Each structure stands twice: as C-alpha cells, then as structure tokens.
Amino acid sequence: MRIAFFGDVVGKSGREGLCDALPDLRKQLQLDFVVVNAENAAGGFGITEKTANEMYDAGADVLTLGNHAWDQSETLSHIEREPRLLRPVNYREGTAPGRGAGLYDLPDGRRVLVMNVMLRLFMQPLEDPFASVSHEIDSCPLGAVADAIIVDMHGEATSEKVALGNYCDGRASLVVGTHTHVPTADHRILPKGTAYQTDAGMCGDYDSVIGMVKDEPINRFVTHMRSGRFTPASGEATVCGLYVETDDATGLAVRCEPIRVGGQLAEIIPEV
Amino acid sequence: MRIAFFGDVVGKSGREGLCDALPDLRKQLQLDFVVVNAENAAGGFGITEKTANEMYDAGADVLTLGNHAWDQSETLSHIEREPRLLRPVNYREGTAPGRGAGLYDLPDGRRVLVMNVMLRLFMQPLEDPFASVSHEIDSCPLGAVADAIIVDMHGEATSEKVALGNYCDGRASLVVGTHTHVPTADHRILPKGTAYQTDAGMCGDYDSVIGMVKDEPINRFVTHMRSGRFTPASGEATVCGLYVETDDATGLAVRCEPIRVGGQLAEIIPEV
Amino acid sequence: MRIAFFGDVVGKSGREGLCDALPDLRKQLQLDFVVVNAENAAGGFGITEKTANEMYDAGADVLTLGNHAWDQSETLSHIEREPRLLRPVNYREGTAPGRGAGLYDLPDGRRVLVMNVMLRLFMQPLEDPFASVSHEIDSCPLGAVADAIIVDMHGEATSEKVALGNYCDGRASLVVGTHTHVPTADHRILPKGTAYQTDAGMCGDYDSVIGMVKDEPINRFVTHMRSGRFTPASGEATVCGLYVETDDATGLAVRCEPIRVGGQLAEIIPEV
Amino acid sequence: MRIAFFGDVVGKSGREGLCDALPDLRKQLQLDFVVVNAENAAGGFGITEKTANEMYDAGADVLTLGNHAWDQSETLSHIEREPRLLRPVNYREGTAPGRGAGLYDLPDGRRVLVMNVMLRLFMQPLEDPFASVSHEIDSCPLGAVADAIIVDMHGEATSEKVALGNYCDGRASLVVGTHTHVPTADHRILPKGTAYQTDAGMCGDYDSVIGMVKDEPINRFVTHMRSGRFTPASGEATVCGLYVETDDATGLAVRCEPIRVGGQLAEIIPEV
Ligand SMILES: [Fe+2]
Ligand SMILES: [Fe+2]
Ligand SMILES: [Fe+2]
Ligand SMILES: [Fe+2]
Ligand SMILES: [Fe+2]
Numbered sequence A, B, C, D: 001m002r003i004a005f006f007g008d009v010v011g012k013s014g015r016e017g018l019c020d021a022l023p024d025l026r027k028q029l030q031l032d033f034v035v036v037n038a039e040n041a042a043g044g045f046g047i048t049e050k051t052a053n054e055m056y057d058a059g060a061d062v063l064t065l066g067n068h069a070w071d072q073s074e075t076l077s078h079i080e081r082e083p084r085l086l087r088p089v090n091y092r093e094g095t096a097p098g099r100g101a102g103l104y105d106l107p108d109g110r111r112v113l114v115m116n117v118m119l120r121l122f123m124q125p126l127e128d129p130f131a132s133v134s135h136e137i138d139s140c141p142l143g144a145v146a147d148a149i150i151v152d153m154h155g156e157a158t159s160e161k162v163a164l165g166n167y168c169d170g171r172a173s174l175v176v177g178t179h180t181h182v183p184t185a186d187h188r189i190l191p192k193g194t195a196y197q198t199d200a201g202m203c204g205d206y207d208s209v210i211g212m213v214k215d216e217p218i219n220r221f222v223t224h225m226r227s228g229r230f231t232p233a234s235g236e237a238t239v240c241g242l243y244v245e246t247d248d249a250t251g252l253a254v255r256c257e258p259i260r261v262g263g264q265l266a267e268i269i270p271e272v
C-alpha cells in the first residue's frame, strides 16, 4: 500500500499549500491513503467543518488532531458526525466526543487503521499513550484485521516519541510524530518493520515561529508580556510529510521517505 | 569560511563515529572550523578530559556542552584550564566555572566567536538566553570583530529555538539547536543571512531511544518505575551535523546543508 | 511597626470580605501598614482601577500582583500612574510597565520597602528572583534606609519559597508567599529575625477550588475538556493574612501570627 | 472513630519526633487509627524495613508513600510482604510491587480503608488519580463496607488537591494532602462531610528547606549548580498532622483539627 502522512496544517497558508500539492502528489506517488494532521488548520487554532472539507476534497482520507482539537467550539459536534476526523484516542472513555481511532476501507477492500494519540511529557496527562495505542492495535492487529496501521503521536519530547515508535515496532506500518511543527530527518524503518519519523513537520510558512508571524512569539520570549495575538504567517507553505510503502502481505513498511514541497525548505519528493 | 557543526556525541559509539568520520570530512569539505556538542560524550553523561582530547585530536576545534555539562565532576576543573570547552553562557556571573563563549583564531587570522546557551522552556531557568546571546554578539559583532559567529542553542522546544534563531538573524553566521538528539530537516538560511537548523541531531546509535539502549527508557515510560540504568547504545553511530559556508565579507551564510554519515539514517554529504 | 499582609483577593467575595474586615482590623491591631495581594481581585483575573480603589479606601496601603498582573488590559496604563500598585519586580528592565518595588512613607516618617517577586519553579522564567530580591534589599537596606521590608514572593513550590525566605533572613522584616490560595500554618520568625509564612492564603470563598466555583475545575481535571469558564465563587470569604510586629530599632520581626476572619476556615485574630 | 494522620516524616529528626510524640498522642487523643506518610523516613529518601518498624512500634497502623516510594531498593521486596505499607494506588496494574490501598481491621471489628494516590500536576503522569480514587472507594463504600476511609493525596498543586477533596466529598472520612512538607491552615469539613486539609505538613526540622539542611537547596536555586548532596536537617522536629473524629453511623467527619507538636512551629493539640 502507498501511504502519505502530512504534519500539522497551519492556517490558510498551510491549507492552500496542502490543497494545491495533494492532488498531484496523490497521482504522482500513486497514493492509496492519505492522513493529514489538521489541528491548526483554522486560523492556526483547531479545525472547522469548512476547512476540513477543503482537505477531504483535495485528497485527504483522514484528518487527525491534537492538543488544539477543541479550539473551535463547533468541533464538539462536528466530530460526532464525521468519522474521518480523529481526536486523541487517550481521553478516558466518556469524556470527549468523537473517536480517536478508525478503521477505513479502501475502494479495493483493503483496510487501514488510523489513530491519533497525545503524548504526555511536557503536555496534558491524558490516559497512558503506550497502553492506549497497544490496546487499539491489539483490537485490530496488523496483517490479521488491518492491512495497514498508522499512528499519529502528537507530542513534544523526542525521547517519548522514539520510545513509543520502538514500542510499536512490528505492530504498526507507520508511527509518526506531530506537534513540534518542525520536520525531523530521522525517517527510517525500525528493526521489526515499522516506518518511523519523530515529527512530520508542519504544512505552513516556515518564515515564522512554528507557523505564526514571528514578532509576537519573539516578543513573548523576550519580555514575558503579551503585546498581541498569535496570527498565522501568510507566506508560501512548505508541505511536509512522509511517504511510506508497505508490503501487503505483512502490512509492514518497505520504504519510508520524506516529502517536502514548496516554501522555505529544501524540496524533496520520492521517486516512484 | 567553511564550518561544520555536529550535534550531541553520545557515548563510545558517538565518539568513535565522529572521530572516524571527522578527519575525512575536514579534508573533503575543506573545513576551516569544527564545533561539536559533546555533553553526552562520556558514557552518555558529560565529558572527561580523555574523551575531549579524542575529539580535539580528530579535528574538533571547540566542544560545547549543555544540561549534562557537570555530570562528570572532573569537568569543574577541566573546563577552567581548557579554553576550547564551552558550557552554557547563561549562568549568572560567578556561579559556574569555565566560560560560555570564546573567540578563536584560525591559522590565517580569521576569528570565530562560538557560544553555547541553554534555553528555558521545559528546562532549568538559567539567565535569559535571548539577552545573553545578544550581549555576547554585541560584544564581538559579526563582520567587525568576528569573521563568523556560531550559536549552539541547547533546548527542548521548537518554538523557543526558532524564535531565538530569528532573533539573531543577520547577527550570527549559524544558530543551531542541540539537546533533542534528533536532527531536524529544516536547515535553511534565514531572511537576513543566518544559517539555521532547529536541531543538529546526535552523533550516536539511532537504534536506541535518543542514544540509550531502548529497554530501560521504554520500561520507564510504560511502568513509571526504574529497573536499571540508562546505558548508551553501542551500534554504529550516525554522525549528524551541518555544513555552513559563509561570505567572508559579511560573515553571513551563503550555504547551509546537512551532514549525515553512517549508521541508521539516510546518508547525505554536501558536495564541495 | 505593626504590619498586616493579606493574600490573593479573589473576585467580589474576596473584595467584600477584605473591605468589610480591614477597617476594624486596622483599628483593633493598631496597624501601621497594610499590604494586599490583589492579582485576582477583578472577577478572579487581574485588577481594575475601580477594584483597586475599593481596597485602598478600605485601608490597603499597597497592592501587589503576580502571574495574573496583566489579565485586565487597563492595568498596563493604570500601573504607570499608581505608585501603590506593584507588579513582579523581576521583569527584565524595559519590558513591563510600572514598578515591582516601592519605598513608602508612613505619616510619622518611617519608611517601608515593599516588593512583589515571581518565583520560577513550575512558573514563567522571569529574571532570577533570588538576585532580584537581593538587589532591591541592598539598594535600600533594612535599618539603614527602610524601617521595614516586606517581600511578597508569588510562587508555587514550597522548596523555592522556603529557600528564598531563608536567603533573605535577617535582611527583611517579612517574607511571605502568595499564589497557591491556601494559607500555610508555618508562620514563624526565622533564626535571624525575618517573619516568614509559605503562603498567606487567599481572601475568598473557600467552598471552591482555590476561589473558583468547583464544577468547572473538577470537570477539567476529570475530563481534560473545557465545559465552561472559571467563575469566582460567591460565598462568604475567609480573609487570610498575617500580622507582624517589628522592632523599630532593627526592622526585624518580634511577632508573627496568622489572621483568618469569616467564611469556611477557623477564625483566628492576634491579641494586641 | 478517632483518627490521626501525620505528614511526611523526614529523616532521623522526623522519626524521632514522631516516635517520641505518638505514644502519648494515641493515649491523650484516644486514637483508634493512625496513618503516617513515611516517604522520606530513611535519611530523607524512601523507607527501610528498620525505619518502618520503628514507626509501627510507636503506634502507626499504616504507612503511606509517594514519589519517593522506591528510593531505597529494598522497598521493592519489603512492600510485598508488609500489608501496612502503601505505595501510590495509581500505578497501572502489574507495573509496581505492593499495593496502594488496604482495608484494615480495628480490634473492635471496625474497618478502615486507606489509600495513597499521586496527583499529576507538576508530577509524574501515573494513572488518573480522580478515577483511581473513585474506583477504590466504590469497591469498598463508606458506611457499607468501610467504617472510615482515609485518602492520602500526594501532590504539588493546591488546585488539584482541593478539586480531588471536593470530588470525594461525602464518600470519604478524610482526604488529606502530603508532599509539600508545609502544613496548610485550611483544615475543615467539606459540605458533604469529608474532613479535608490541603497538606498535613512534614514531621521534621522546620529550620531547613522542607526538611533538608538549608545551604545546598539555597545554593542550587542561586547557582543552578550542585555543590553537594541534600542531607536531612537534624534539629528538633515539629510533628505535623491532623486529628479527625468520625460519626460511626456514617463514617463522615464531625471534627477536624490540626496537631503540631515540638520544634519550630506553634504548638497545637486538640482537646478531647
Ligand atoms: Fe499540537
Ligand atoms: Fe500543531
Ligand atoms: Fe541536553
Ligand atoms: Fe544531549
Ligand atoms: Fe498567582
């Protein structure tokens, strides 16, 4: 199976970058399935039904979220009727609307399990991400029920991300991080066959502080005072993601390469 | 000027990887100056005089540290007599031995200012890194006193790193992050001419949890109990760093590319 | 000198409790000087000119703030023209309006130095509170320039508070904590003569979660979701503070006792 | 039932203070049941079988722990054979030895449920303390199975402690905090009948930084460098705790008063 995963879409620049690039990338890379982290799609904070639909229309199969899941209050109801939108799976049962994992059918009958999970180091203490992810995978094992399993781990600390990746090694097709808004260059296939990258990076304008116009974030670090709001930077986005090819016999990865298109960062597109 | 910077050297694997690769890289890339973050060189924790000397012998001009600076007690005296070893610059005056910034002479008379600074988000609250770095740069400005300025910002959060990089844009040759042990793929030249990468990545075995044998870190995330010590992983290192070329007229960057050699990550060496 | 210090005034309940009790307490305890932490006076978040004036009218000589200093945007200008309002002293020079320390004259000519300082453990990294407080005290030493020195340390962790108290021992009349909204029972005179209490406690309704109506804070701990705003609890306040008597010859404390009046907590008023 | 709870016993000073005072207090207050937090009993770090036995001999019925539970490696086996020793209940099943809750029989047949729980704000992310405590209480409800229920919540932040206290209101006899090593003065009976105090305070020498000789903790705050180890202060302890009387018909509290004996803090002993 040919899969692409794209990191945190930030604001209008990120949405436009993604929606412009995705149709071509789907064709060029012959993608079967596309997951996009969209927690910052709506003006940098959360997601709206309108912005979600733009991304489905451009070729996203599933959208994932993170700590910004609920920044737009409409998401509380939107997520209940939209099975393609996933919030972190490790909310205690009964506390959050929507779902954190879904099994999706491809037109040809293959099935992909996708989940979004929040890590805990320097973040909110949701339920144990290691146990939560294990539980989801065990309910729908790779090769037996799911033809591919994609884990979006939304987290800050590299140690926790690498630990979770290796904890899942051999049981998922791809474990990829989001949230830091900076792509890492450590894409690889772990020893037991799981594709891994610590962070997918954002889809947004990199001439910014992780997607926001630079002045206010710098000002806050320097003065510890607010002098305005955070607003998404509006320059051309770099669309950042990952291309993964799996072996349909096992669901494990045979190829894992970065995708970076447009904007400030060096362009790289896998050759298929 | 041709500069290379290498990220956190972890344990024996990291030292051997670096010391094997560096002589060839110095030649091949015609390097004028090499800085290495070595806070994890000695068994994963701090640095000893012996391990430092191995790296100077292999071609490192300056070694920088970070939150692990004092893990080896001998460093308290070692750093007092070794001007090529830098601890974070933002200790309050009179509190830490050694120095956090140094101006180094090349054989041809050009001079390089190097500093190591600790960031504060999710870390210890040393003195303000923005003010500290500004102060050091202003005492020895690029183009006027220093022919190149290299800032090693040792920190966790991408927002703080990108903010500091942009805060220094136009006033330094290179601002590069360390500490997360994962290389980022966002190397670029900022609008006013400063080369930037959020993290250089570690020189160490990537089949690990940020340099350590995987079992114990995973165990601690899963159980919140210790069942042993952290020990550096001993597989082949990937030597991770950055190549930067500056314009000697301005000290600003004209080229900025990643270096990754050996081990688990995809190899990349700039063509010179 | 007879001094009283009252902890974080929370919302209308806190203001009414304080303003009702203070005139009588001033008389009964023959108070020379009254300091009130008022960072939550305006609806639980920050302070307005109107709420500040209510407290000055009731007998407060100086109001101090904390991490909520700027919750009301009018404070940015209000504090510039109101010398009796103090924000944390450890903002880097030039970054925050207003002042963090003031020397106040009593009608009889005695002078009191008051400062507000933010601690850093689990809080924002303002400038070093130990150095900042030392600097302020040294500029206006006890016994020489100031007849009394009052330090309001706004912080979370008991270790940092006790450490700062002892660091100032013998150089201040009173070092008292604020911010946790819970009074501690460790009031005492430290070995070199400084009165100390880890936290003064809030002036507010204790049938609450640190001043706020209980449902929403509990809900957030249980679900990690928001279901509404924090609103100040409106039951009768317990006015919580500290009474300190100093020796005018030295400025050091000779007496240090708690004050708790009204509401849910056991009442205690020093006998004078 | 007459219950006493004592906070974190720190080192030799704390053990001696407690063991000297407890026999008399048991008689004088006619105590039926005594719980002691002992996570710092052995030289300030953890507990040994020897130090535990001293406290059982002096009259402690149950000892609780906290984040220092495993500082002494012998505790891993000690706790398996000692039903009177409780570690935090909210370790995921199968991860930690021993138990976090126990039902204890009084000689007269009444039964007391005791549990120790770790909170999460500014601490390790164990399992959800709200859910864990609820689960334990529901398995052994007050009035039905247990004649009294005592919850030792080991935590840093006052907000989380007050929230958990109120969350349990009416379902436990006593919810009391530990860990900060400073007694709070907010002891009270919550609206539905649960006795509550944010922190019991330590049993230890208060002429210290939360139990440790002052120099090194102050030095670390001032310099961010280590210059030695933390050692328990050896002056006379203040024994800090709480006296609670319950109604045997309901298990709810009818009286809740502080106990403070010896050392630096003002003495207070309930009259019975
Ligand atoms: Fe995020
Ligand atoms: Fe994001
Ligand atoms: Fe580090
Ligand atoms: Fe490191
Ligand atoms: Fe506060």
Ligand SMILES: [Fe+2]
Pocket (backbone or CB within 6 Å): C008, C039, C040, C066, C179, C180, C181
């Ligand atoms: Fe407050």
Ligand SMILES: [Fe+2]
Pocket (backbone or CB within 6 Å): D039, D066, D067, D068, D154, D178, D179, D180
């Ligand atoms: Fe503790």
Ligand SMILES: [Fe+2]
Pocket (backbone or CB within 6 Å): D008, D039, D040, D066, D179, D180, D181
């Ligand atoms: Fe403790």
